Structures are given as structure tokens and as C-alpha cells.
Amino acid sequence: MGSQFTYYCLAEDLARIQEQVFVPTNSQLVAAEKKDGAHHIVPVEQFALEFEKMGKQTIFLYLLPPPKMQLEVRNGPWIDTSKSHLIEVGRCFNDGKILRSARFWYESRFFVGSELCSKPPEFLAWAESIYRKTKKQLQRHEINFSGHMYSEWFGPKAWSAVSNGKIEPVPN
Numbered sequence: 001m002g003s004q005f006t007y008y009c010l011a012e013d014l015a016r017i018q019e020q021v022f023v024p025t026n027s028q029l030v031a032a033e034k035k036d037g038a039h040h041i042v043p044v045e046q047f048a049l050e051f052e053k054m055g056k057q058t059i060f061l062y063l064l065p066p067p068k069m070q071l072e073v074r075n076g077p078w079i080d081t082s083k084s085h086l087i088e089v090g091r092c093f094n095d096g097k098i099l100r101s102a103r104f105w106y107e108s109r110f111f112v113g114s115e116l117c118s119k120p121p122e123f124l125a126w127a128e129s130i131y132r133k134t135k136k137q138l139q140r141h142e143i144n145f146s147g148h149m150y151s152e153w154f155g156p157k158a159w160s161a162v163s164n165g166k167i168e169p170v171p172n
Helices: 011-022 121-135 156-163
Strands: 002-008 028-035 038-043 060-064 087-090 098-100 102-107 109-112 115-118 139-145 148-154 168-170
Touching: 002 121, 002 156, 011 028, 011 121, 011 156, 098 156, 102 121, 139 156, 148 156, 156 168
Parallel strands: 002 148, 098 168
Antiparallel strands: 002 102, 028 038, 028 060, 060 087, 087 102, 109 115, 139 148
């Protein structure tokens, strides 16, 4: 019922995605911070997370559509990501030795009781547009994980670091 793709990016790659995709589409990055037993939505200024901030700031973010399409659904004190209009966007963990994959993910359909419901066509069109525009900023490359070859999405800076042996990509 969901749509996702995984990728490997360094901070420079994420900054480019924000500049080339998020800003022109009037999309907003936010984080769901747990405080007082509930999620609180807080704006996030930068998709990129500098190396020094790894482990100190969340790598799990949400991308909200333009205001007219936004819908936040709660399940008690928590955000119901399957029913809300958002895309989960992750920052790739990087400790200088390894680079973990992250993903873009959203639900296109969800259950209300036993009935399967679809999200509005304008939200789905926006989400697919974000996917297409983001993938234009990335490159597909073959990599070997445990003796098996996989085709993965990489930001240009991440691929340069991987192909030069400076960092090792690790799947989640």
C-alpha cells in the first residue's frame, strides 16, 4: 500500500535535493519530536545533516506537501503516518567509515476499519512528482553486498566517496 525507494547520500547531496526539489515544490521539512508523551511537529531548516551532528539530531524527517494539501491525522498522541499526507524522508547515517541507506516512503492507501481508502489524487500526484524530481538528482550504480550485486540510488558526492573507497555503503 506504500511506495518507497532507498538511496545513499552525503550532506552535500541532501542539500542539493532540498534546493532542487523541496524548495521549488513549496514542500516543508519537519520532525516529529516526542515531548510530554506526544509527537510535536517542529520545522527543520536543512535536509542535510553535517557529519558533526550525526547522533545528535534525528535522521528521520517528514516532508509535508504545500499547505492546501496538508493533513495531519493523529492516533492518540502520535502522528498516524499511514493516514497523514506526508512523505517520510531519511538522512543517511554517516560515521566517516560507513554510509547507511535511507528512504523516501509514503502510503497511498490506508484502512479505515475494514475499508481500504485512497489518499486524494492531488496528494498522490505531488508525492510521485517529489519521487521523480529527487531521482533526477541521483544516479543508479551497481554495488556488491555479501556477494550479491544490487542496483542502488546514490547522490553524486556519495558515489564519489564510495567509488574512491573513502566510505562503505551499508544496507539497513
